[in-house]
């Protein structure tokens with residue numbers, strides 16, 4: 001191993017806020033059982049929030065952001081992860097409370113790691129990353145609550161984003177009829193290529209028309225929240241479920257109890273960060289098999305180096321990113 005390595009570091013001290021590529025040494029890394037030579041990370045909405053000067057998600061500085069990690073084990077005191085093994089990690093405190101994936105090396109607890117699943121490369125694992133994992137978790141929760149292909153259209157909101165684009169492609173691969181809502185009028189063809197059969201404008205789904213409205217959707221995956229979640233609850237069919245994971249459209253929720261007590265609609269909360277280990281391990285296996293998006297690396301993914309992170313972080317917070325951005329180290 002080299003003595004120093006490249007890292008994208010956030011500092012916030014007496015000299016003010018700075019973000020940029022620096023050289024770190026191994027003594028700078030936090031404690032942990034396993035040191036990983038990071039090969040790929042990715043840029044999620046939360047990484048955009050982490051890079052803000054007044055970040056609502058970073059709890060300590062200096063911080064190496066990057067909530068996703070894929071690489072090979074460089075040093076380990078954990079018998080499950082021998083040197084050279086390919087591993088992935090997402091969530092937990094990575095990139096917000098514990099140094100994350102935007103560095104050539106990361107050190108973390110072995111309990112946060114998974115072996116790279118069969119049928120996924122390190123690059124593909126990060127093309128999925130937290131966004132793809134969350135889309136998969138939302139689909140699994142919808143299925144556990146009764147959703148099946150053939151039930152009718154499933155609406156994905158914020159559909160060109162990381163969670164949205166992977167969800168559209170996964171659902172269509174499973175045989176669902178997929179509807180997609182987007183604010184990007186130029187990206188309807190992209191969404192059709194991913195498998196969306198019906199496309200709605202963001203404004204069509206941004207507020208409930210009434211407490212309960214026409215029954216349209218067999219289910220929904222919602223990374224947008226706010227008025228859009230209110231719309232989904234009021235338009236989901238009898239007994240259907242809405243899986244919410246995000247807040248790009250706002251954290252407020254305006255609804256009534258009527259969708260729940262008159263239509264038996266389920267509101268499912270989706271959290272990838274503290275997802276229990278058994279669920280996480282099983283879902284990574286599905287991500288390499290039936291949930292692997294067909295257009296993952298061709299259509300959905302773009303790549304940057306460490307120096308490209310600030311621009312992408314700004315774009316993702318502005319809602320201007322299409323698909324997934326991976327960081328190549």
Ligand SMILES: NC(=O)c1ccc[n+]([C@@H]2O[C@H](COP(=O)([O-])OP(=O)(O)OC[C@H]3O[C@@H](n4cnc5c(N)ncnc54)[C@H](OP(=O)(O)O)[C@@H]3O)[C@@H](O)[C@H]2O)c1
Nearest residue numbers: 045158159160161162163182183223246247249271272319
């Ligand atoms: N709960 C969890 O574990 C978890 C995990 C991953 C992500 N998340 C959350 O899920 C959300 C999406 O994450 P992501 O990484 O997929 O982000 P992303 O790539 O930026 O995608 C978000 C999409 O939301 C839409 N959007 C942006 N601003 C909007 C606005 N003001 N009103 C309505 N729609 C808007 C855009 O899609 P269109 O242009 O197509 O409309 C955008 O591409 C974030 O809130 C993130 O924090 C949560």
